[in-house]
Amino acid sequence: MVILYMIFVVLGVAIFAFVFVSTRRGRAEGGQGAPVEKLERFEPIWGLFVVLLLGVLLAFTIWRAPWFQDQDGDQQVSIEGIQFGFLVQPTSVTTGTPVTFTVRSRDVNHSVGLYDPDEKLILNIEALPGNFQKRTYTFTKPGTYAIRCLEFCGYQHHKMVYPTFQVTES
Amino acid sequence: MTTAVPPYEGALPYDGSPLAPALVAARTKSLVLRFIWTSTAFLAIAGTLGLILRLNQGNVIAIDDNLWYAMMTAHGLGAFVAWAGFFLMGISFWVLLKCGFPLRTFVFAEATFWTMVIGTLGIVVTTLLAGFGGSWVFLYPIAFNSAGQWGDATTGVFSASVLFAGLSILAYCVAVLHTVISPAQQAEKDTFGQRLGLAFGFGFLSPSRFRTRRGKTPYPVLPLSVNALDMFLATLPFALLLVFQIIQSIDNDFSIDDVVAGNLLWAFGHPVVYLLLFPAAATYYYLIPRYAKRELVAGRAVAVAWLIALFMNVLVWAHHLYLQYPQDSTAQQTLNTIMQPTTYALVLPSALSLFSIAATIYRSDFEWNVASKFLVVGILSWLVAGLQGIVNATAYWQETIHNTMWIAGHLHNMAFLNMGMLIFGAMYAFLPELTGRRMYSERLGNIHLWGTVIGGYGWVTFQMIQGLMGAPRRWANWDLLDDSLITLTHVTLGFLVILVLAQLVFAYNLYKTLRSSPFEQAREVPAS
Structure with missing residues (x-):
């Protein structure tokens, strides 16, 4: 690009x-x-x-x-955004098998910005109140990933971070 | 060839044109000057806020988190609408007059001015004093979920203030449409349909059906007409959203669907970019031929492009919702798919305008002065930021740039280094005839130019690099992120210092200009 x-x-x-x-x-x-x-x-x-x-x-x-990508992975992760944190379940997945993220919000618009261990932004999924979105991704790199809110959600927006999403070798 | 001699002191080169009535010209001058000075004062406020925001991100100062977001809200609305939008609305009245389309009534233009001033003051009070920090897009329902930082009454007053700014845009659209669909079109068959057709460029597409005694409609009229009709239509859904927010601020049981709210917001939120770009295009169309000393090199294709813009401009909003594809809403996903080609269609007016401008300058006896140099930098920025716009319009690329500093960099590249440079260029070009005073110093003008180019491009480029590194946009600070982002912010601060100094030089140049004695002006102002 x-x-x-x-x-x-x-x-x-x-x-x-x-x-x-x-x-x-x-x-x-x-x-x-x-x-x-x-x-x-x-x-x-x-x-x-x-x-x-x-x-x-x-x-x-x-x-x-x-929105044209396949949304059915063998691994499932649910992420819910709430001012000003994320509820992530489960907190670790493995490489090589597609992971489907189901993202929702409990209050205002949030966004799941998924950063790899090298700080590269790899996924950006909006979290909408009253609705949910799915996005599937296959991890190739093991390590600790960070989830950061990328949709402005209030005065603690910059503290809405989940720093330890684990991806382990399959 | 004989070079045309300016017909009166202070006129632009190649400005040999018929005359507008002196009274209308004098009143338009006074009105346009009011727009210029007021919007420039808003720039000073919005620019200072922007600098404070960046100082906080660089950990040079530390301000309260909510105050930072409230300042961010005021900065966005202030710089985009109250400075650039407001200035360009005002200057387009002057461009119209110069093209032979004087305002037919001042009622709508005055309404444009005063509603914008009231709206802006309301925004300043509700953000900086009452703490509304929902950002300038205030994605519903954030205005009612402040986490204790502001109350619903503040949301109501803020929404009403923005509604005033919206009313200003509506009044402006009526003022322009009322002016362009007028006897000044000199249609051979003077009917409403003929005037309407000529205003939107049908005279270029079907010259036998749409005849004008002018020969052809002046090119600047096309983008101004398209903008006026589109912005009128685009502002209505946004006004509805604001009314809904005002109702909810009074009655908490009232609410709307957030996906519907998002669409109402972006139905205005994207076209508002063209509230700046299209009058800027009209001003380029007017000024560049005068410095090139030849007519704009353009044909039918540019008229076709503006017709495409007329329809597409109000149909592209959902590209701001590319990353919103709710699982149970195939309608939104279908809409998002349609948005990519429709947004691409809007590249055409820009691509053809840039072609026309380049062709007009090519091998011309171009007059290089401070004003024309500002315009030329603005044109280059139109190209550079326009290419960024194609990147942003591509859904596949959105996932790695959406809501990062790349978008903030793009916005500043387009709004400040394209429209902003055009604004400065237009000030250097028009102020002598508007104030009756020559610019005090060409040398200071050049310092202003190069300081703005170096400071502006340094700042914007590093913002975009931060974006490519994944730096989130609209974060009060990046303490939880990589240190290199803070280091790069310090680099941008260096460029911002240069930018600020350049604006101070400009302010001094303006001050000395206004203190100087006026030159003898023609009693009437030419209109081409």
């Missing part, structure tokens, strides 16, 4: 830099040298090119949206 984003940023900024530098030549030409009609004709082509690029991105990503 980041690499793709950076490529387009660099490309876009380079094109604009070229455009800005071209104004030196434009000054020498009294602003009369630009192929304005050609540029106008290119406008719809540019629009179609953008549509095509976005279509490709859509095709590659939409089926990977979280």
